[in-house]
Amino acid sequence: ATIRRTEPTAGSGDSARRFGTQRVLVEPDAASGVAVMKFKNPPVNSLSLELLTEFIISLEKLENDKTFRGVILTSDCPRVFSAGLDLTEMCGKNPAHYAEYWKAVQELWLRLYLSNLVLIAAINGACPAGGCLISLTCDYRILADNPKYLIGLNETLLGIVAPFWFKDTLVNTIGHRASEQALQLGLLFLPAEALQVGLVDQVVPEDQVLSTALSVMARWMAIPDHARQLTKNMMRKTTVDRLVKQRDADIQNFVSFISRDSIQKSLQMYLEKLKQKKG
Numbered sequence: 001a002t003i004r005r006t007e008p009t010a011g012s013g014d015s016a017r018r019f020g021t022q023r024v025l026v027e028p029d030a031a032s033g034v035a036v037m038k039f040k041n042p043p044v045n046s047l048s049l050e051l052l053t054e055f056i057i058s059l060e061k062l063e064n065d066k067t068f069r070g071v072i073l074t075s076d077c078p079r080v081f082s083a084g085l086d087l088t089e090m091c092g093k094n095p096a097h098y099a100e101y102w103k104a105v106q107e108l109w110l111r112l113y114l115s116n117l118v119l120i121a122a123i124n125g126a127c128p129a130g131g132c133l134i135s136l137t138c139d140y141r142i143l144a145d146n147p148k149y150l151i152g153l154n155e156t157l158l159g160i161v162a163p164f165w166f167k168d169t170l171v172n173t174i175g176h177r178a179s180e181q182a183l184q185l186g187l188l189f190l191p192a193e194a195l196q197v198g199l200v201d202q203v204v205p206e207d208q209v210l211s212t213a214l215s216v217m218a219r220w221m222a223i224p225d226h227a228r229q230l231t232k233n234m235m236r237k238t239t240v241d242r243l244v245k246q247r248d249a250d251i252q253n254f255v256s257f258i259s260r261d262s263i264q265k266s267l268q269m270y271l272e273k274l275k276q277k278k279g
C-alpha cells in the first residue's frame, strides 16, 4: 500500500504539531504524553489494507517515541467509529491477497493487544465487528450515548465466523456465557446494553466522549509504566501467544474459509444489502 504522510500543521511547538498519514491523523500532546489518533477513511472507516498499514505505522511511531505513554483511538468520520474489516478486501480477490490482508489484520491486533501504551477507545460512532475488535484491544472504552451507535461482533449475521482470537478477546472482556450468546447471535448492543454487559466501561453524551477519554487517561497515566505494563502483559500474553503459535495456520484457515463459493456469495449479498439500504 502507498502511504502518504500528512504535513505537520503550523503551530507553536511540538504539542501543536499533527502528524500521521492520509488515513490516520495523529494529534500529539507532548506535554501530557498523550496522542489522539483519528481514523479517517471515509465514509465508514472500513479497515482496508491501506488503513491497517497506516494504523500499524502510526502506532509503531508512537510506541518508539518515549514522549508518548497514552493514545486515544477515535474516528474522524461522522457517526461511525469503524465499520470493521473492509468487505471489498474479502470479496472477489485471489488467495494471495486474502493472505496478505489477513496477515495485516493479525499484525494490528497483536500490536494493539499487547501495546505498552495506555490505549483508550473514544467510540464516537457505530462500532461493528472489526471496529469492535479494535476497541476491545484497548484498556478502556467510552461509547457515545446514541441509539444508532451499535457495538458488537456481528460476524454470524454476515454468514461468517469470528476467529478464535476475536472470540478470546471478547471472552476476556465480558466473560464466557455472555460471549457465547453475543457471538452466536451476532449481537449488536445499544449503548446501555453494552455498558450492562461490560463491553464498554462508560457511556457518555456524544459531545463528552473525547473529554472523558482525556480525564480517564490522566488516571491511567498516574500509574508507573513498568508496573502497569507488566500487569497488562500478565493478563493478555496467553491470549496473544495462542495466535502467535499458529499464525500461518490461521492465515490458511482464513484463506480457505473466505474463498469458499458459499462464503463469497454471503458476503456479496451482504454488501448488496448495504448498498440497497440507501435507494
Ligand SMILES: CCCCCCCCCC/C=C/CC(=O)SCCNC(=O)CCNC(=O)[C@H](O)C(C)(C)COP(=O)(O)OP(=O)(O)OC[C@H]1O[C@@H](n2cnc3c(N)ncnc32)[C@H](O)[C@@H]1OP(=O)(O)O
Pocket (backbone or CB within 6 Å): 043, 044, 046, 079, 080, 082, 083, 084, 085, 086, 087, 088, 126, 128, 129, 130, 131, 154, 155, 158, 160, 161, 162, 163, 253, 254, 257, 258, 271, 274, 275, 277, 278
Ligand atoms: C471455522 C473457520 C474459521 C475461519 C476463520 C475465518 C474468519 C473470517 C472472519 C472475518 C472477520 C470479519 C470481521 C468484520 O469486520 S466483517 C465486516 C462487518 N461489518 C459490518 O457488518 C458493518 C457493515 N456496515 C454497516 O453496518 C454500516 O455501513 C454502518 C457502519 C452502520 C454505517 O452506516 P451508514 O448508513 O452510515 O453507511 P452505509 O451503510 O450507507 O455505508 C456507506 C458505504 O460504505 C460501504 N460499507 C459499509 N461497511 C463496509 C465494510 N465493512 N466494508 C466495505 N464497505 C463498507 C457501504 O456499502 C456503502 O457503500 P456505497 O457508498 O458504495 O453504497
